Amino acid sequence: MQAPAPVKAIVRGKATFETLVHVVVFKFDHHLPLYRQAEIVAAQGIEIDRSTLAGWAGQASVLLDPIISRIRGVGLTASKIHTDDTPVPMLDPGRGKTATGRLWAHVVDDRSSGATPLPLVWYEFTTDRTGAHPQRQLASFSGYLQADGYARNDKLYDTNRITEVACWAHFRRKIFDIHAIKPTLLTTDLLERIGQFYEIEAQVRGQQPNVRRQGRQDRTKPLIDDLRQALDNALRRLSPKSEMAKAIAYGHKRWIALTRFLDDGRLEIDNNITERAMRCVALGRKNWLFAGSKAGGDRAAAIYSVIETAKLNGLEPQAYIADVIAKIAGNWPTPRWGEFMPWNGRPDQQKIAKAA
Numbered sequence: 001m002q003a004p005a006p007v008k009a010i011v012r013g014k015a016t017f018e019t020l021v022h023v024v025v026f027k028f029d030h031h032l033p034l035y036r037q038a039e040i041v042a043a044q045g046i047e048i049d050r051s052t053l054a055g056w057a058g059q060a061s062v063l064l065d066p067i068i069s070r071i072r073g074v075g076l077t078a079s080k081i082h083t084d085d086t087p088v089p090m091l092d093p094g095r096g097k098t099a100t101g102r103l104w105a106h107v108v109d110d111r112s113s114g115a116t117p118l119p120l121v122w123y124e125f126t127t128d129r130t131g132a133h134p135q136r137q138l139a140s141f142s143g144y145l146q147a148d149g150y151a152r153n154d155k156l157y158d159t160n161r162i163t164e165v166a167c168w169a170h171f172r173r174k175i176f177d178i179h180a181i182k183p184t185l186l187t188t189d190l191l192e193r194i195g196q197f198y199e200i201e202a203q204v205r206g207q208q209p210n211v212r213r214q215g216r217q218d219r220t221k222p223l224i225d226d227l228r229q230a231l232d233n234a235l236r237r238l239s240p241k242s243e244m245a246k247a248i249a250y251g252h253k254r255w256i257a258l259t260r261f262l263d264d265g266r267l268e269i270d271n272n273i274t275e276r277a278m279r280c281v282a283l284g285r286k287n288w289l290f291a292g293s294k295a296g297g298d299r300a301a302a303i304y305s306v307i308e309t310a311k312l313n314g315l316e317p318q319a320y321i322a323d324v325i326a327k328i329a330g331n332w333p334t335p336r337w338g339e340f341m342p343w344n345g346r347p348d349q350q351k352i353a354k355a356a
Contacts, residue, residue: 007330017325023060025318029307031280031284033287036287038053065302066334066337066340067306067340068305070338071121071306074108075108075121079266082108082147083105083271084148084275085103085104085105086102088102089101089291091293101294103124103125103300103301104123104134105274106122107277109273113265113266119313121312123304123308124137130152134156138162144260144264146167146270147165147167147271148271149167149250149253165268166254167271168258169275170271171258174246175191175194196223200216210265224259234248235249281304284300310342312342327340328340
């Protein structure tokens, strides 16, 4: 009798599951490009071609697909999603230069309103920024969408199944950019007024939605009404072509969406939840510089989805992913794949995260 051979991470390959995880976590969580990883192991006497490392990362992405699909599926059932996108250069050999792709982040995180469902985030890569992408990505979603003023999202709101929630941080940034170049009494006053909103938000963060709503109605709403009056007065004095007038017009156009958070304690004052989810991409982009292809961008989006969701749920990504892909490859029963989701992490995985 001969015992079955152990499941291999790569068919007829030497890489173990731990090796695959080491490669993807060091690239997408520690921002170490594959060519530098190849240099590091070469210095230790192990020659591994960069294309081989890329293949291993691709295999890890394939093994993680059941987890990624479930993260996206659960996220689309939420009542509120935060979303944003960021540019990612992509090699375009036919043009002799890089093209600009986009990495879209979709975040579900209601911990600020005292909710019990655990957070998640999934990413998607596209080769451009047309409005067709958010329409496809959120085709089955119904609820609140917190985002910046991306005009092509308007078609989502026209369906009446998605309600826009605008971002005060984006509005404030437009005023701050003017203030940083040429501060005036008006820009100083407006920034101080908006700062008062955030002071109140800091005090109600983590409270139940009804408590947050009451605090906003009692304290924030009067301040916002006064701000609207100050904006209207300033707009009458400014030239319509001035940068300040354009910044105020941005807020005027989205005023209902900007003030929607006052009436629902589940909503946030801004979209900074997604801004935080984009930091990993911004840091990584400075090191690995570009996606090698559309397939490479899709792979990055997939692996980011698992790593960042694991971190949001207090799991150490390397230990979590190593455990998950070994069991998926080992023919773990499909109906039990839900046990591997980051929000169902085992106690030993949680301990690893806390020790880190």
